[in-house]
Amino acid sequence: MSLGRATPTVVKQRGLGGFPHQRLLLAQRLPEGDTRRGQFITCKSLRCVVRSGNHIESVKKKDVDLYQLFKTRRPIIGVVHLLPLPTSPRWGGSLKTVIDRAEQEAVALASGGIDGIIIENFFDAPFTKNQVDPAVVSAMTIVVQRIQNLVTLPIGLNVLRNDGTSAIAIASCTGAQFIRVNVLTGVMATDQGLIEGEAHKLLRYRRELGSEVKILADVLVKHARPLGSVNLNTAVQDTIERGLADAVILSGWATGDPPNSEDLELASRAAKSTPVFVGSGASWDNIATLMQAADGVIVSSSLKRHGNRDQTIDPIRVSQFVEAARRNFNSNSKNQTESVTSFKLHS
Structure with missing residues (x-):
């Protein structure tokens, strides 16, 4: 489930289903209406990095997983x-x-x-x-x-x-x-x-x-x-x-x-x-x-x-x-x- 229009990065990792598979992660621009619009996300292990302009912020990976499905954390x-x-x-x-x-x-x-x-x-x-x-x-x-x-x-x-x-x-x-x-x-x-x-x-x-x-x-x-x-x-x-x-x-x-x-x-x-x-x-x-x-x-x-x-x-x-x-x-x-x-x- 895409977070936006930017080209996704396909990586292999332990996914939401618990078994290794290819998944779209996550160098993608957030959609209209999200409070973090304009930011980019990259994920590794249990945490993700949110980049906004010249600042970065560490967020929980499960927040990104929930956002992918429900468009909210x-x-x-x-x-x-x-x-x-x-x-x-x-x-x-x-x-x-x-x-x-x-x-x-x-x-x-x-x-x-x-x-x-x-x-x-x-x-x-x-x-x-x-x-x-x-x-x-x-x-x-x-x-x-x-x-x-x-x-x-x-x-x-x-x-x-x-x-x-x-x-x-x-x-x-x-x-x-x-x-x-x-x-x-x-x-x-x-x-x-x-x-x-x-x-x-x-x-x-x-x-x-x-x-x-x-x-x-x-x-x-x-x-x-x-x-x-x-x-x-x-x-x-x-x-x-x-x-x-x-x-x-x-x-x-x-x-x-x-x-x-x-x-x-x-x-x-x-x-x-x-x-x-x-x-x-x-x-x-x-x-x-x-x-x-x-x-x-x-x-x-x-x-x-x-x-x-x-x-x-x-x-x-x-x-x-x-x-x-x-x-x-x-x-x-x-x-x-x-x-x-x-x-x-x-x-």
Whole structure:
């Protein structure tokens, strides 16, 4: 994904997917609207150098990775909860109703300033553990295509409860950019039973498809418990180093519950150059605290009317959340910039 019009440099390095491949990096001019327009970026190891005129600044490599996908270093991803789909217990019989609501919510998210959208079969509960019915795949594919006709944001998929294969297939065929996988590695006890991560299958399938779809993976996902004792540091490292996740997600214990700050800080340290997302419970009241350790946020419940997850997305609440988040991001960026040592280059 290009950052601009300048000629890219092709290098071989350990990429976002965790395995060596050729990747466009990064002697490219930033696009219109970015606060660092006119600068150039070169990357090596875990950090990048941003050059602006006669000054250079060191930034984290994961900031550049996020910018490539979301056009911002601190992405806010909104979630479209699809109404019950065909074959689910509460399926209402009208795919048009599902599509109409999904389109309305996607437009509300985009107009409110969200940086990306995840499309999720949230109301299909009770969920299957792994593979969903082909009718669900077909319906979600149609919804993705319809939303892509309305908004230009990066689109992701989460096929619940843990059908990463269908998600990456839909994304690859529609041109969506990323997926969310609830259990990529390990074993979790859930209301669907024991769910085993299948990173080995998913990563091989992505390679077979020749796909560049990014995988955002939950660590100790909500509505679930690990079978053994919890070691968050090891879980994060395994998800990245052994599961080859492109980013990790940390949530509270249930939908609408935020992770605690200590866990976020621990996850961020363990993840090193891999982005860490808040996966639940974010609101305009707590976003400043949550984002002190996280790189991005996935949000839905607090954007619904009256904060009720059964309601539709409220455009006003979207704008309020984005405003609160951006205010915090800008404040943090200013503080970080002031702490970075810059020096003048000799002409």
